[in-house]
Amino acid sequence: xxxxxHTDAKIRAEIGTGCSPRGPGCSLRHFACEQNLLSRPDGSAxxxxxxxxxxxxxxxxxxxxVSKEIFNKATLEVILRPKIGLPxxxxxxxxxxxxxxxxxxxxxxxHPRTSITVVLQVVSDAGSLLACCLNAACMALVDAGVxxxxxxxxVTCALDSDGTLVLDPTSKQEKEARAVLTFAxxxxxxxxxxxxxxxxxxxxxxxxxxxxxxxxxxxxxxxxRESLQRRYSKS
Amino acid sequence: MKETPLSNCERxxxxxxxxxxxxxxxxxxxxxxxxxxxxxTDYGCCMVELGKTRxxxxxxxxxxxxxxxxxxxxxxxxxxxxxxxxxxAFEPGRQSDLLVKLNRLLERCLRNSKCIDTESLCVVAGExxxxxxxxxxxxxxxxxxxxxxxxxxxxALCHFRRPDVSVQGDEITLYTPEERDPVPLSIHHMPICxxxxxxxxxxxxxxxxxxxxxRVMDGLLVIAMNKHREICTIQSxxxxxxxxxxxxxxxxxxxxxxxxxxxxxxxxxxxxxKVRKEGGKFGFAESIxxxxxxxxxxxxAPIDTSDVEEKAEEIIAEAEPPSEVVSxxxxxxxxxxxxxxxxxxxxxxxxxxxxxxxxxxxxxAIILDSIKxxxxxxxxxxxxxxxxxxxxxxxxxxxxxxxxxKNPKKIRTQTTSAKQEKAPSKKPVKRRKKKRAAN
Numbered sequence: 001x002x003x004x005x006h007t008d009a010k011i012r013a014e015i016g017t018g019c020s021p022r023g024p025g026c027s028l029r030h031f032a033c034e035q036n037l038l039s040r041p042d043g044s045a046x047x048x049x050x051x052x053x054x055x056x057x058x059x060x061x062x063x064x065x066v067s068k069e070i071f072n073k074a075t076l077e078v079i080l081r082p083k084i085g086l087p088x089x090x091x092x093x094x095x096x097x098x099x100x101x102x103x104x105x106x107x108x109x110x111h112p113r114t115s116i117t118v119v120l121q122v123v124s125d126a127g128s129l130l131a132c133c134l135n136a137a138c139m140a141l142v143d144a145g146v147x148x149x150x151x152x153x154x155v156t157c158a159l160d161s162d163g164t165l166v167l168d169p170t171s172k173q174e175k176e177a178r179a180v181l182t183f184a185x186x187x188x189x190x191x192x193x194x195x196x197x198x199x200x201x202x203x204x205x206x207x208x209x210x211x212x213x214x215x216x217x218x219x220x221x222x223x224x225r226e227s228l229q230r231r232y233s234k235s
Numbered sequence: 236m237k238e239t240p241l242s243n244c245e246r247x248x249x250x251x252x253x254x255x256x257x258x259x260x261x262x263x264x265x266x267x268x269x270x271x272x273x274x275x276t277d278y279g280c281c282m283v284e285l286g287k288t289r290x291x292x293x294x295x296x297x298x299x300x301x302x303x304x305x306x307x308x309x310x311x312x313x314x315x316x317x318x319x320x321x322x323x324a325f326e327p328g329r330q331s332d333l334l335v336k337l338n339r340l341l342e343r344c345l346r347n348s349k350c351i352d353t354e355s356l357c358v359v360a361g362e363x364x365x366x367x368x369x370x371x372x373x374x375x376x377x378x379x380x381x382x383x384x385x386x387x388x389x390x391a392l393c394h395f396r397r398p399d400v401s402v403q404g405d406e407i408t409l410y411t412p413e414e415r416d417p418v419p420l421s422i423h424h425m426p427i428c429x430x431x432x433x434x435x436x437x438x439x440x441x442x443x444x445x446x447x448x449x450r451v452m453d454g455l456l457v458i459a460m461n462k463h464r465e466i467c468t469i470q471s472x473x474x475x476x477x478x479x480x481x482x483x484x485x486x487x488x489x490x491x492x493x494x495x496x497x498x499x500x501x502x503x504x505x506x507x508x509k510v511r512k513e514g515g516k517f518g519f520a521e522s523i524x525x526x527x528x529x530x531x532x533x534x535x536a537p538i539d540t541s542d543v544e545e546k547a548e549e550i551i552a553e554a555e556p557p558s559e560v561v562s563x564x565x566x567x568x569x570x571x572x573x574x575x576x577x578x579x580x581x582x583x584x585x586x587x588x589x590x591x592x593x594x595x596x597x598x599x600a601i602i603l604d605s606i607k608x609x610x611x612x613x614x615x616x617x618x619x620x621x622x623x624x625x626x627x628x629x630x631x632x633x634x635x636x637x638x639x640x641k642n643p644k645k646i647r648t649q650t651t652s653a654k655q656e657k658a659p660s661k662k663p664v665k666r667r668k669k670k671r672a673a674n
Contacts, residue, residue: 027537032520034530038375039287041320048520051276055291055374057320063236079319083280083293084370119320121372123282123291123519124275167538207547212540219536227531 028168028216033135033227035143041119043144047136049168051126054133056140060116068115073108080120080133094130098137101184101194107147116146127170128156130182130196135220142228151187153220155213156180159201165209167216181209185217187224238324241450249451253439259447260286265488267443270496272390272503273522278417279395282519283387286445287377292387293370294395298409301357301364309356310366313342315373315384322376337381340470341371344385344426344459348467351392352421358400358407365397367420378445381457385428390500394507395420426467427496429489431456433475440481442488456482458489462497 029050038044041057061074068075078099080091102118118137122129134154141148158169158177166173174180179199186193192210201209249259256264268286275281279294301308315338317325324330345351356365369391371384396417399410432444432452441448449455454473460466466486471477510517523530564572568583 026540027535030520030535031533032523032531034523034527036529038289038320039377040322040375044320046519046523048523051518051520053275053519055320057318057374059236059320059323062323081316081318081372083291083372084295084368117319119318121291121318121320121374124277124280126276165540165543167540204547204551207550208543211543211546211550212538215540215543216538219538223531223533226533230531231528 026165026167026212026216028219029170031220031223033139033223035139035227035231041140041144043140043142043146045136045139045143046123047132047139049128049132049135050170051124052128052132053123054129054136055121055123056133056136057119057121058116058137058140058144058146059119060144060146061111061114062117064113064115069113070108072112074106074111074113075115076103076106076108077115077117078102078120078137079117081122083122083124094133097130097184097194097196098133101134101152102137102141104193105148105150105152105186106141107149110147125171127172127174128154128168128182130154131156131168134184139224139227142224149186149188151221151224152184152193153187153217153224154182154184155216155220156182157209157213159199159205159209163205165212167212179205181206181213183210183213185214187217187221190214190217236323236326238322241447245447246451249447250434253434253441253448258441260445262443264440265442265492267492267496268445270386270499272386272500273519274394274503274507274517276518279391281387281390281394282522283383283390285379285383285386285443287375288379288383288445289373289375290380290383290387291372291374292384292391294391295368295370296395296397297366297368298358298363299366300362301360305353306361307357307364308353309364311346311351311353312366312368313338313345313371313388314369315341315371315380317373317376317380320375321373325376336472337384340381340428340457340459340468341384341388343468343470344428345369345388345392348424348426348459348461350389350422350424350426350461350467352423355421359402363407367392367395367397376446378447378449379430379443381428382430382443385426385459386496386500389422389425389427390504392420393422393425393500393504424461424463424465425497425500426459426461427493428457428459428468429492431458431485431488433473433477437475437477437481440485442492456485458486460486460489460493462494464490 030048032048034046036044037046038055038057041059042062043058044056046053046055064075068077076099078095080095080098081087082091098118098120106116108116118140120133120136122133131154134152138152142151156168156174157180158166158173159179159181160166160173160177166177169177169180177199179197179201181195181197181199181201183192184194185191195210197206252259258264260268262268269284271284273282273284277293279292281292283290283292299310302310315334317330317334317337319325319327351367356367358364369388371387371391373380373384396419398412399415399418401408401410430443432441432448433439433454433456434441434452436453441452444452444455452473454471454475454477456477457468457470457472458466459468469482507517520532523532525532564574566572567580571580571582573580
């Protein structure tokens with residue numbers, strides 16, 4: 001009995017993170033999250049997916065410059081800083097994607113004429129960076145106590161040349177993939193909040209990736225719930 | 236956001252406590268806060284925590300041409316960034332003074348002290364040298380940024396490995412990390428900054444001030460020293476007047492502190508080296524303490540994607556079929572086509588209608604003649620195509636010329652029906668603008 005389990009585990013380990021659409025071998029990398037690790041920001045979180053790590057800090061709701069204030073809701077700002085060099089266009093586009101996702105869930109109307117700033121720092125990049133940024137931003141917003149309609153998570157899928165789907169790809173897998181798709185899903189009904197894709201894929205492959213991402217999101221939200229339970233439970 | 240001002244009672248409280256040789260966090264006058272060094276999975280990546288002040292450092296390298304007056308030396312580049320998450324007051328435009336001061340101090344400490352052997356970074360004299368770039372990001376500001384930054388910089392430099400390079404005659408071979416093990420940088424000594432904060436015109440001094448103490452201090456003395464008790468840089472700011480024996484005393488204290496910190500750094504580097512060699516797990520994931528209630532880990536989670544294909548097929552079957560694809564594009568001029576109705580594209584006419592009128596307005600005027608010519612052209616072109624064009628017919632019916640005797644004007648892209656409404660409203664605006672330009 002034990003031997004069988006051992007061999008099963010070995011097979012799974014050998015398959016690694018690759019799988020066929022029918023195979024049971026897709027897996028998410030090792031996750032870790034630490035909240036409230038910085039003393040100055042109102043909320044902070046460090047999210048690790050395998051070797052990819054992003055640190056997020058949230059300030060808000062706070063004072064906003066008159067030029068940026070919106071009369072009936074909070075101004076959400078997202079800043080993403082790469083580890084090496086100055087931020088460029090890629091960072092700006094990721095900032096926008098993350099901002100659109102956050103704006104969809106954050107209840108900005110409860111804090112009009114304020115600003116909520118999410119600052120993300122890439123600590124290490126080993127694949128699925130955008131998904132890791134989204135997860136870190138969500139945990140930081142939770143830590144800051146910003147009112148949200150739902151939690152959100154990011155999941156990345158990669159499709160390689162023979163159509164196999166890989167969830168949470170490493171940077172090597174992303175480079176060799178034919179298409180890389182990142183989805184942001186919400187926690188209430190796992191509906192799609194944001195999608196950012198790169199590469200060539202058919203519409204049935206898109207739906208497959210989305211379905212796989214929804215299955216993965218289940219795990220991510222379970223991780224969120226367990227980590228928050230650990231923090232806030234009395235025992 | 237603006238910095239929240241320090242209240243008078245807080246300021247008086249801090250000063251009074253310092254006079255009684257008490258610090259708010261219970262440290263002694265010469266005590267440093269806890270220093271914690273952790274490394275990432277890439278070489279040259281480290282995170283240093285000095286109490287709550289947190290700095291992330293990353294070293295990277297690139298092959299470039301050397302500076303003209305230093306053809307055999309590599310290039311060092313330091314960049315300290317005060318991230319916006321470090322303090323609410325760190326906004327992009329606002330931190331320039333502090334940023335320049337810190338960057339300059341860091342450069343003097345590391346570059347002018349010649350702690351890195353730049354000659355060893357030369358690959359081909361005059362053509363290719365290594366450019367070593369050190370990026371430091373301040374993630375949390377709880378005082379004494381410069382100490383934390385200097386520790387992070389030197390640790391990252393010691394941890395970094397650059398790709399191996401071999402030169403054979405004219406050929407330079409750059410080996411990937413898989414082919415040949417990367418090579419560490421050649422570091423002569425490790426300069427570390429130690430900060431002293433002075434209060435009450437130099438009467439009281441504190442080592443490693445935290446953020447509150449920095450706010451109430453009169454002046455700051457920074458001494459960069461290595462473990463051989465060689466002073467690399469000294470900087471005194473804040474306008475306090477220090478006596479010679481005060482400075483000498485500070486340098487003695489700095490010597491002791493630097494020795495302790497250097498030992499800590501060497502131990503951390505050694506541990507990291509050992510873990511990597513033995514094949515154990517390394518990286519930031521390992522440095523997250525397990526016992527903390529705010530930290531949580533989850534191992535590799537397999538996902539069952541066996542029903543993904545069926546689900547996807549279901550969704551596609553249930554979904555509405557995509558809307559009718561628009562039939563054929565309308566060719567206006569060679570290279571310009573239109574699909575569906577909507578914005579009229581008359582790029583072909585722009586070549587002879589660049590001149591504008593002085594009296595202003597009328598930019599939106601349509602010239603019937605040229606368009607008629609175009610439509611004439613299209614009809615003949617499209618006669619060969621399958622679908623007949625409906626657009627050209629409607630245009631000729633609704634075409635209205637606004638100012639036919641004026642010179643040919645620039646034609647804007649607008650729908651035909653909309654033009655009549657828009658043109659009159661736009662004209663007065665244009666006229667007003669022209670008047671302003673004339674003034």
